[in-house]
Amino acid sequence: MTGGVNSFQVSGYGPERAGWTRVFARDSLARRLDWPILFSALALSLLGSLLVYSATRNRTELNQGDPYYFLVRHWLNTGIGVALMIAAVWLGQRALRTAVPLLYGASVFLILLVLTPLGSTINGAHSWIKLPGGFSLQPSEFVKITIILGMAMLLAARVDAGDKPYPDHRTVLQALGLAVVPMLIVMLMPDLGSVMVMVIIVLGVLLASGASNRWIFGLLGAGAAGAITVWQLGILDEYQINRFAAFANPELDPAGVGYNTNQARIAIGSGGLTGSGLFQGSQTTGQFVPEQQTDFVFTVAGEELGFVGGALIIGLLGIILWRACRIARDTTDLYGTIVAAGIVAWFAFQSFENIGMTLGIMPVTGLPLPFVSYGGSSMFAVWLAVGLLQSIRIQRPMSA
Amino acid sequence: MTNIPETGRSPRVQIRLVVIQVLVLSLLGTLGGRLWYLQIREGDQYAKEASGNHVQQVVQPAVRGSILDARGVPLADNETRLVVSASRTDLLKMKDDGKAVLTKLAGVLGMDAEEVQQKVRLCDAETPQPCWNGSPYQPIPITDEATAKQALQIRERAEDFPGITAEPQALRRYPSPGKANTAQVLGYLSPVTDEEITKAQDTSSPYLRSDMVGRSGLERQYDKQLRGKAGVTRYEVDNLGRVIGEAEADPAQPGANLVTSIDSRVQRIAEYELNEAMKEARKQHDRNTNRNYEADSGAVVVMEAKTGRVVAMASNPTYDPNAWVGGISAKDYANLTGKKSNYPLLNRATQGQSAPGSIFKVIPTAAAIQAGYSFEGPYNCSSSYSIGGQVFKNFESQNHGPISLGRALEVSCDTVFYALAHEEWKRDGGNKPKKNANDWFYKTAHQFGLGEETGIDLPNEVTGRVPDRQWKLDYWTANKDAWCKYGKKDGTYAEKIAYENCLEGNRLRAGDSVNYSIGQGDTLVTPIQMATIYAAISNGGTLYDPTVGKAVISPDGKTVTEIEPKAHGKLPTSKKTLAQIDEALEGVATRGTAAWRFGGWPQDEIPMHAKTGTAEVYGKQTTSWFATYTKDYSIVMTISQGGTGSGASGPAVRNIYNALYGVSEDGEIDKKKALLSTPQKSLPKVRTDGTIKSPKISKDPVKDRVTPSPDAQATTPQGDDPADPQQAGTVPSPEMGNRQTRRRHRRRRGGTGTGKGLRRAAA
Secondary structure, eight states: OOHHHEEEEEEEHGGGOOOOHHHSTTHHHHHHHHHHHHHHHHHHHHHHHHHHHHTTTOOHHTTTTTTTTHHHHHHHHHHHHEEEEEEHHHHHHHHHHHHHHHHHHHHHHHHHHHTTEEEETTTTTEEEEEGGOOEOOHHHHHHHHHHHHHHOOOOHHHHHHHOOSSOHHHHHHOOOOOOOHHHHHHHHOHHHHHHHHHHHHHHHHHHHHHHHHHHHHHHHHHHHHHHHHHHHHSSSHHHHHHHTTTTTTTGGSSTHHHHHHHHHHHHHHHHTTTTTTTTOOOOHHOOOOOTTTTTTHHHHHHHHHIIHHHHHHHHHHHHHHHOOOHHHHHHHHHHHHHHHHHHHHHHHHHHHHHHHHTSSSSOOOOOOOOTSSSOHHHHHHHHHHHHHHHHHHTTTTTOO | OOSSSTOOOOOHHHHHHHHHHHHHHHHHHHHHHHHHHHIIISHHHHHHHHHHHHEEEEOOOOOOOOOOTTTSEEEEEEEEEEEEOOOOOOOOOOOTTTHHHHHHHHHHHHHHHHHHHOOOBBTTOOOSSSBOOSOOTTTTEEEEEOOOOHHHHHHTTTGTTTEEEEEEEEEEEOOOOGOOOOHHHHHHEEEOHHHHHHHHHSSSSSSTTOOOEEHHHHHHOOOHHHHHHHHEEEEEEEETTOOSOOOOEEEOOOOEEEESSSOOOHHHHHHHHHHHHHHHHHHHHTTTTTOOOOEEEEEEEEEEEEOOBBEEEEESSSOOOGGGSOOOHHHHHHHHHSSGGGGSSSSOOOOOOOOOGGGGHHHHHHHHHHHTSSSSSOOOOOOOETTTTTEEEOOGOOEEEEOOOHHHHHHTTTHHHHHHHHHHHHHTTSOOOOOTTHHHHHHHHHHHTTTSOOOOOSSSOOOOOOHHHHHHHHEEEEEHHHHHOOOOOTOOOHHHHHHHHHHHSSOHHHHHHHTTTTOOOOOBBBBHHHHHHHHHHHHEEEEEEEEEOEEETTSSSSSEEOOOOEEEOOSSHHHHHHHHHHHHHHHHHHTTTTTGSTOOTTTTTTOOEEEEEEEETSOOEEEEEEEEOOOOEEEEEEETTTOOIIIIIHHHHHHHHHHHBBOOOTTTOOOOOOSOOOOOOOOBBBEEEEEEEEOOOSSSSGSSSSSSSOHHHHHOOOOOOOTOTTTTOOSSSSTTTTGGOOOOOOOOEEEEEEEESSSOOOO
């Protein structure tokens, strides 16, 4: 196993070269960074800031009279996110790997804090911690990362040490336990959207870890059985089922979620090929789509930038996911593979769910669109994830 | 490990990573596909929905045009009422959804606070009336009966009543000038229905939700012209209804004014006289039914003979058209349309039909000439005419000997027409009809315009009926099953009739032809049809489409579109024959059956022509018909179950003529008092601002007449009992007097060929 040696080279080569030579050296940091991911993430964040601005400049009840309120904050969030990414790259994968237990503990502590009176409720989910200065923190976003990191640490430990080709059942069970604890807490908030993302992350992590097929199918089967049980036993009220099903048939809940779905679909559908032009959308200007700067930000792109703009966002997300998959496959240690795969599962599912609900092919849940939606915690978390991806890529062997 | 030496990783993980990659790509592909479907394939539809979302219309209703009489007197116009309305969008911006404001408003208006709240809520499936059915962006009317003081209170304290407006608004009014109510001719308005909105959506004159639509009469016929075009202001709004974009506005265009040929004074006289005649008839005893006449309904038409323009048209029973303004109450509606109402909404002049009796006889006269018989004859006016075993009697079995057709009209001799009709029936093949039978008597009726609409500019005119061969066949086909089931050869009278009808009801029998020749049997006509025919006889043979509308004047008064008289046919009668008929009808008025009603009429100055009719209706009392004309006008009047032609309708028609020409009871003509000695030719004057000059009209023209309404009993003692013609009066040729009163209830003798036997001949 050569992973350890490679990670040392990063810092080892640095000081001996100077100027541009150093930057463009075959194994320099600049050349080792994954530029497509960085570029796409930056593009999405900037595009997101424009869409958020378009959606909020008239919402005086939200922006406190300042049309640029959300624009500036979106930039600020992006800046903090980029800083977090740089920190992750600077620390390097090894340092981060050793810090995993600490990070995991901190994130679980934070979500527990949400359940105390310190937490506050926004849109029915008790999942925020109010900070001074109008900021608020949503710790469940960070839990997504720490679940990936924690599970990767446990699952990869013996494999990367060369003891075993695959994680054994005991390890898998430990890893699952590690994931389930914060998931249960998040479920209590209740933030079912985040729980759904975490379930997908767990699946992606297990898949990438090489855990026995039995675990994969067992988990899938358990999930299906659980869903059927809930359905059959009538634990859910009819309105809850309707609300869930309203994505397919908005008539079922026209005043609630159905209204959202309907207006979102109208906004996107009316965009056509090139859209009505940035800041020109009547649905957006008329504020017909609720939560448009956060969960329904994609509708602004759909209406004002049309199919071209919508496809651009999907394409940029596609580049990030494609590169992340390459990183997962190219990295030399299982830990890196699992982390990258976990991030892929997270980004992919969350993007699909978010855009899918605005297009009416997924039920409505409160999940932000990575990089684009307004929201600090989400922005920090996804940029941190980009930092993790970069640090994994930096330490891979250059021959790959 | 040789494949992937760098990672030193198992193939299982590698394969799974590829699976993840493929899954991720397919998810993104799904999103792209769905995006394409929504935006490119169905984009147009969503674009439409989006524009429906954010554009709201505010409608300023157009002022509906007035309906004026021939001199410019408004029969239907608009009055300004103070309407207090609430803007729902303004109310909803308040913290309590405007409750406090509405409560305060209710206090000012003296209304119940809850009622006011109810008026501004939106109607839906679960919200009962009162509720607002229109656009939520439209100001919702709270009351249209606010006083000036209340309106001032609201407007002066605008800051206390945000979202509330008190503004004058135009509402329909039917002022009944000089008590001329004209209800059925004017019609009424009611709010547009959803169905109509959908139907008219893509036409040149789409409806708005706030529109009122003409439902009958002129209001319906000329709805398009009268309605105008509502002004629409389109605002771009956001999800809360706040205006965010600039509006485009089309200003309201008021509707055009309709000038009619109605003269409100003559209309008033006609209505009054019709009602008086019916009241009088109800005092008269009917010998045949042994009770007083019911006079349940009646109509009178005064028409310009040379143009077909309607000067007056009255229908009784009648109603107050103002009942419809501002929404009709349930009680009023029941009174107007319920089973006990006797249907006052019906215009009996165009929508009432009955057998014409002897006023029909001008048609068989013309038919006989067409068939080749001479006018002079002579034809034997015997006391009876028998076909097979059946005897058709002349009135009171009178015998006038050999007479001309003209004389037969004067004395209303049935047997002359019986014989002619029977003769023609035989010529056409009798019971074995020829293939191309002439059917002169029926063909002529069609040529006179019977059996079809006259084309009057009033909706839902009925056609009447000419009971010809085709009709008999159609009627038999439709009813034979019932007849054959019910009929018995040796059953009761009705059963025997049904039996006979079942066997040969499809054939035109001798009895049918004979009954038909004197306007009985299955013949049906409307008053407007007969007025048109008698006007045609007066004007030299042109059958005009009767018109009530005379001109449409644009709201600015600059464009005047006259509605020109239009003919729908010529009488199939030569000038010579027409002159002979004309002479005979003059004879009716001077020495015939109507003479006793025209005693003292200045016949030399204003030649009067008339024909009386008393039609029998099975199971009912006789229908009174009176058809008259001068060179200017034709007047036809009918009273259902009213008695005889001249008896019941005579005095009323005479009084209308008196008023028109200014004739006093003793025959003096005072042109100054004449309401309309020649038809109104010119249109009312339009002022430069588009308004129309109208002359002052007295409170009740009935009271301004030359002669006070003559009491029928005072001048015509025969009126005491019109069923008894033998009571001669002071009229000339008393032996011809009131012949219409005879009635014959012939019993069937023997079993053959008398038609249905349900309706029998009369005068």
